[in-house]
Amino acid sequence: MKGGPIVNRATYYNYIEEKLNLLSLRIKNRGKINLLDLHIHSENFFAELCNGIFDLKLINANKIEQNIEGIDLIDESNKVLAQVSATCTKQKIDNSLSKEIYKDFSGYNFKFISIAEDAPNELKKKEFKNPHKITFEPETDIWDPISILRRIHGKSAIEMRKLYELVRSEFGEDVDFVKVETNLANIVEILSKESLSSVDSAPEINEFAIEEKIEFNDLVGVRSIIDDYKIFYSKLDSIYSEFDKQGKNKSFSVFQEIKRKYQILKGTGISSAEIFYKIIDELISVVRESSNYSGLPFEEIQVCVDIIVVDAFVRCKIFENPGGYNHVITR
Numbered sequence: 001m002k003g004g005p006i007v008n009r010a011t012y013y014n015y016i017e018e019k020l021n022l023l024s025l026r027i028k029n030r031g032k033i034n035l036l037d038l039h040i041h042s043e044n045f046f047a048e049l050c051n052g053i054f055d056l057k058l059i060n061a062n063k064i065e066q067n068i069e070g071i072d073l074i075d076e077s078n079k080v081l082a083q084v085s086a087t088c089t090k091q092k093i094d095n096s097l098s099k100e101i102y103k104d105f106s107g108y109n110f111k112f113i114s115i116a117e118d119a120p121n122e123l124k125k126k127e128f129k130n131p132h133k134i135t136f137e138p139e140t141d142i143w144d145p146i147s148i149l150r151r152i153h154g155k156s157a158i159e160m161r162k163l164y165e166l167v168r169s170e171f172g173e174d175v176d177f178v179k180v181e182t183n184l185a186n187i188v189e190i191l192s193k194e195s196l197s198s199v200d201s202a203p204e205i206n207e208f209a210i211e212e213k214i215e216f217n218d219l220v221g222v223r224s225i226i227d228d229y230k231i232f233y234s235k236l237d238s239i240y241s242e243f244d245k246q247g248k249n250k251s252f253s254v255f256q257e258i259k260r261k262y263q264i265l266k267g268t269g270i271s272s273a274e275i276f277y278k279i280i281d282e283l284i285s286v287v288r289e290s291s292n293y294s295g296l297p298f299e300e301i302q303v304c305v306d307i308i309v310v311d312a313f314v315r316c317k318i319f320e321n322p323g324g325y326n327h328v329i330t331r
Contacts (some may be wrong), residue, residue: 005268010285012164017149019171024145028116031086042115043084045170047073050113050143052163053151056080070099072113075255079108088114088144094129102132114144133279150267183243183253185281185290188304190239192296196232196303205233210314216322221273227309236311255317258309263319272319279318280309 028037047058050073058080069168073082083096090238093112100109124138152163210230214223240251261282265275283305296304312318 009160010282010289012160013153016152016160016164016167018165020149021143022239023322024116027086031116031327039084039086039115043072046084046113046115048166049148050082050111050164052159053148068101070101070127071095071318073111077107080111081105081108082111082113084113084115086116088112088119088123088142090116090123090126090128093138093142095136095319097128097130097132097136102134105134106131108134110134110141112142112239113115113143117144119144146263150264153264154268155254179202180290181292182257182286182290183250184257184308185287185292186250187239187243187254187308188287188296189294190243191236191304191307192300194235194239196235196307205230205314212322213313213316213319217274218272219319221271222276225276225312226313228271228308230314232307233311233314236307254308255312255315258312259317276309276313280305283309 023038027042030036030038044060047060050056056075057077058075061068061071061074061081064074070083071081072084074080085092096112097110119142124142126138128136128138130136152160155163165265210226214220214226219226240254242260243250258279261279262275265278268275270278282303284301287301287305309318
């Protein structure tokens with residue numbers, strides 16, 4: 001399987017995700033000490049990246065005219081202009097849209113590209129000052145690291161390869177196909193050795209809360225999987241407790257990996273059931289590509305990952321919680 005298109009696509013995406021997250025973190029931290037050189041260099045990189053993702057022809061506006069206030073990138077053929085920013089606030093966007101220069105760009109679409117911070121959902125629902133009536137729809141025209149990663153995640157294997165090549169050319173490192181150890185594979189290995197036929201129920205679980213969460217998230221189509229595997233909550237809870245004795249962030253890292261995949265997938269427009277199954281598929285790929293994967297039969301990996309994802313659902317690590325539920329267990 002190693003080297004095949006599915007594995008390559010996942011490997012390329014993981015590489016891109018890692019580098020973009022690292023770049024965002026460095027821009028944010030360097031900005032705190034007023035080092036802005038990385039921000040400036042990033043304008044050209046994000047122009048090329050957005051061109052590859054959104055099929056645009058953005059160039060640095062300085063190539064047309066030096067220091068155009070409020071405009072960093074421009075695509076004259078598609079009538080798009082953009083500001084690239086390390087901060088993402090209503091005030092910042094209002095200030096950009098209010099620049100006098102914008103009155104000269106009637107018919108253009110404004111994009112605000114936040115390269116260091118994810119835009120809060122409530123920001124995309126606000127109304128912004130737009131005195132020059134330039135086209136701007138906050139929900140689709142504010143681009144941030146998470147929305148960019150979502151668009152990348154939905155690309156085909158061929159498109160993903162092109163984006164990988166772009167990111168690699170910027171960061172100067174090749175993708176590492178060497179398998180690495182993962183905590184997820186360790187959990188699967190431990191769970192695979194447990195007797196799963198001896199568990200009848202998990203008394204801690206609030207059945208009503210789980211049912212309400214299933215309906216709230218339109219997951220009726222995967223109810224049977226949740227019902228089959230929610231009973232393993234206590235067993236997995238014991239495994240995580242023992243696992244954490246090896247390091248306090250062991251189980252946390254597993255939950256964060258699952259949550260990250262959910263956060264990426266939930267903005268792609270696919271159904272909740274598809275998201276649920278895709279999380280399982282992607283976690284199976286992670287396990288099989290781990291250096292500490294012991295070569296379990298596929299059916300065993302499938303069952304173990306199903307249990308882990310259902311458990312994450314029960315613990316409210318993934319999908320939305322109705323009525324303020326924070327944890328759907330009774331204790």
